[in-house]
Amino acid sequence: MEKLKVGIIGFGTVGTGVYKVLQTIDNIEIKKIAVKNINKKRNIENFDETILTNDAFQVVNDPDIDVVIEVAGGVNPAFDLLKTAINNGKHIVTANKELLAKEGSELFRLAKEKNIIILYEAAVAGGIPIIMPVKTTLSANKITKIAAILNGTTNYILTKMHEQNLSYDTALKQAQELGYAETDPTGDVEGYDASYKISILSTIAFNKKVSIDKIYREGITNIKPQDIQSAKDLGYRIKLIAMGQVLEDGKIDVRVHPMLVAKKHLLAKVNNATNSIMLTGYPVGELVLTGPGAGAEPTASSVVGDLLILASELKTSPCPLPQTVCNHEEIADQIEIGDTYNDYYISINASNNPGAIGIIGTICGKNNISISTIMQKGINPDNTAQIVVITEKSKESDVQNALKEMLKSDSIKNIDNLLRVMN
Amino acid sequence: MEKLKVGIIGFGTVGTGVYKVLQTIDNIEIKKIAVKNINKKRNIENFDETILTNDAFQVVNDPDIDVVIEVAGGVNPAFDLLKTAINNGKHIVTANKELLAKEGSELFRLAKEKNIIILYEAAVAGGIPIIMPVKTTLSANKITKIAAILNGTTNYILTKMHEQNLSYDTALKQAQELGYAETDPTGDVEGYDASYKISILSTIAFNKKVSIDKIYREGITNIKPQDIQSAKDLGYRIKLIAMGQVLEDGKIDVRVHPMLVAKKHLLAKVNNATNSIMLTGYPVGELVLTGPGAGAEPTASSVVGDLLILASELKTSPCPLPQTVCNHEEIADQIEIGDTYNDYYISINASNNPGAIGIIGTICGKNNISISTIMQKGINPDNTAQIVVITEKSKESDVQNALKEMLKSDSIKNIDNLLRVMN
Numbered sequence: 001m002e003k004l005k006v007g008i009i010g011f012g013t014v015g016t017g018v019y020k021v022l023q024t025i026d027n028i029e030i031k032k033i034a035v036k037n038i039n040k041k042r043n044i045e046n047f048d049e050t051i052l053t054n055d056a057f058q059v060v061n062d063p064d065i066d067v068v069i070e071v072a073g074g075v076n077p078a079f080d081l082l083k084t085a086i087n088n089g090k091h092i093v094t095a096n097k098e099l100l101a102k103e104g105s106e107l108f109r110l111a112k113e114k115n116i117i118i119l120y121e122a123a124v125a126g127g128i129p130i131i132m133p134v135k136t137t138l139s140a141n142k143i144t145k146i147a148a149i150l151n152g153t154t155n156y157i158l159t160k161m162h163e164q165n166l167s168y169d170t171a172l173k174q175a176q177e178l179g180y181a182e183t184d185p186t187g188d189v190e191g192y193d194a195s196y197k198i199s200i201l202s203t204i205a206f207n208k209k210v211s212i213d214k215i216y217r218e219g220i221t222n223i224k225p226q227d228i229q230s231a232k233d234l235g236y237r238i239k240l241i242a243m244g245q246v247l248e249d250g251k252i253d254v255r256v257h258p259m260l261v262a263k264k265h266l267l268a269k270v271n272n273a274t275n276s277i278m279l280t281g282y283p284v285g286e287l288v289l290t291g292p293g294a295g296a297e298p299t300a301s302s303v304v305g306d307l308l309i310l311a312s313e314l315k316t317s318p319c320p321l322p323q324t325v326c327n328h329e330e331i332a333d334q335i336e337i338g339d340t341y342n343d344y345y346i347s348i349n350a351s352n353n354p355g356a357i358g359i360i361g362t363i364c365g366k367n368n369i370s371i372s373t374i375m376q377k378g379i380n381p382d383n384t385a386q387i388v389v390i391t392e393k394s395k396e397s398d399v400q401n402a403l404k405e406m407l408k409s410d411s412i413k414n415i416d417n418l419l420r421v422m423n
Numbered sequence: 424m425e426k427l428k429v430g431i432i433g434f435g436t437v438g439t440g441v442y443k444v445l446q447t448i449d450n451i452e453i454k455k456i457a458v459k460n461i462n463k464k465r466n467i468e469n470f471d472e473t474i475l476t477n478d479a480f481q482v483v484n485d486p487d488i489d490v491v492i493e494v495a496g497g498v499n500p501a502f503d504l505l506k507t508a509i510n511n512g513k514h515i516v517t518a519n520k521e522l523l524a525k526e527g528s529e530l531f532r533l534a535k536e537k538n539i540i541i542l543y544e545a546a547v548a549g550g551i552p553i554i555m556p557v558k559t560t561l562s563a564n565k566i567t568k569i570a571a572i573l574n575g576t577t578n579y580i581l582t583k584m585h586e587q588n589l590s591y592d593t594a595l596k597q598a599q600e601l602g603y604a605e606t607d608p609t610g611d612v613e614g615y616d617a618s619y620k621i622s623i624l625s626t627i628a629f630n631k632k633v634s635i636d637k638i639y640r641e642g643i644t645n646i647k648p649q650d651i652q653s654a655k656d657l658g659y660r661i662k663l664i665a666m667g668q669v670l671e672d673g674k675i676d677v678r679v680h681p682m683l684v685a686k687k688h689l690l691a692k693v694n695n696a697t698n699s700i701m702l703t704g705y706p707v708g709e710l711v712l713t714g715p716g717a718g719a720e721p722t723a724s725s726v727v728g729d730l731l732i733l734a735s736e737l738k739t740s741p742c743p744l745p746q747t748v749c750n751h752e753e754i755a756d757q758i759e760i761g762d763t764y765n766d767y768y769i770s771i772n773a774s775n776n777p778g779a780i781g782i783i784g785t786i787c788g789k790n791n792i793s794i795s796t797i798m799q800k801g802i803n804p805d806n807t808a809q810i811v812v813i814t815e816k817s818k819e820s821d822v823q824n825a826l827k828e829m830l831k832s833d834s835i836k837n838i839d840n841l842l843r844v845m846n
Contacts, residue, residue, distance in 0.1 A: 129560035133552035140727035283720035297706035304563035
């Protein structure tokens, strides 16, 4: 094989970034690029527009193409396109986390059947090398825990809320103006994007198929300035954390939600749109990998890196290497959020009367919840008070029961927020 | 090929760690282990002592062995042993940074000739995956800069000097008692170990052979409590930094020396024996990889990871993959320390008279050195004063000339320290 011939599906920011980086590589030739709008003016020097098509099936059905790079995103039509590509014997490089999280099992099954390699370094944490290291250099390890910041948009918004005391709405608006958040920010701010990524990463790290449907997910839209302030006062920063862990009984706990992260923790120091992955395993111990999690150039670094790996594999070996094949026959036994154990931050709106703290303490005690800190954070104009509780490790279902019970008391007006804590 | 058959050279802490991890892996069989003292009692369960030999050539000459794991360290006899192993068609996994830094060119040349793979993830930064990511996932990048903490012993000593205001000698003694430093600590504290690692890493990152003989090297033995205190006062921490950069003219600047690192810099937050590598490239941007840089288990993670990569490569491919072959025909054009540009910290012992600061300022000016801060740090019993100068970016040879000129003045008693600064 001389020049590897590739087709690209998707020519937005990332696709254009990949195109530009490929111009610096000798042994790769771009045969076709599928775009949404073939008439759009492209701001690229010496660009040969004849390779554009608005029919992506022309890419996956082109007999000259060896590898399909899919950077369009979304499940449809990407799923059909990649199935067709695989059936046509083409290897795949994709950055599509949603597709892999939702339909990865079927794609990897088909790829195995057809002796096809699918690489997807760019689907998790953009430019940070994590998929390939877990599959190769770290493959002697039993990885037991991942805690990560996998979404740049929410980390940017939370950083601004911390640094400039902004409300969520104002910070979101700023992020949108600067291009860090999309017009419809749902996929990021509700934690969908992070949940796709942690499902992919925990599947390869724990070597069992982690189902996206069973990942508990909570976004950042309910984080209030008073939570940020309380977190600061207590020595924490609020971060959207994607985590996965193997429990002692072998069950798997994977979830995405905001957490109060202790200020001295390395993840608390990761700001703006940067991503970071903390990984714990035996024998390696604890690793922290930090870098740009999105954007045209970091994503292109991973996409083209995968392509070069593929080029070198195909040059020497007629069949896919074991470490490039995903094949997780075993299904993870994922636990419900109610069965997880955490430290908690509870923000309670209570009547400003001397009994409120006693009621909270009593209800927590009855529900097996040890309180480590309880403090009143100030009186509101309506003569209610914000009371903040930090608990020791407790079972989520116990905490949920306690909160229900508290709401039955006349003294407790509202549970303003419940967040988990990482020390 | 069914079970991969391996021989191990070296059965100290790391060798034993590798042995233990290999007990958890199915498709690897240990045929022979070369030890220094065959009669030493080994504290390992169900250990078959018949695989031990005190003649390492029995390992490299054993026709049954496919892969030689070398974790003995040092140039001799490892160099002869590995050349023999390669000539006998055995693939190599090694953690031996000194051997690779000093004799890597010859080993890789021979390996290429004989179609042999040499993997050495454990030689740089212990358990942190860095060699394989640079060769594969990051291979689309032009890497221009590395700044790293690559020696755990010195980072541990400097951390204790910062946190407990210890002298170098006391901190070293503590590190020795806790097993973080060897009885003869020269290799670590004088920066040799870090220089071997940065020569290996910068060679693969910059894709040009970086010569260990041309790496400027300075250890931490001259760091005094007054330097630590001044660094703290100015918002810095002192770290032993291994760095490499590609200059605009294509020349390469690689060196190891202590630096004042700004407190907000991620490397300033890496404490105790932890290692960290900051890597800058296009298109990826800036990555920071942090983790355990030494110790039996993290080293075993990388050694066995390499072995599993090798096992999977050999299963599908009869010849070495391009990304597993090191072949740096191009020699790096490395600059001398005198030609580098840095910000500087200069600690000066001067007469306690009003003219001293004027003399320092005048001499700096004459030598093209802009001062950003100059401060007197207190009066000594002998009526001399410590004066600390922080410069803007200046040429090292200009700074060295200025220091020589200062020493000719009656007011300047001594240059106590000259350190470089990273903001």
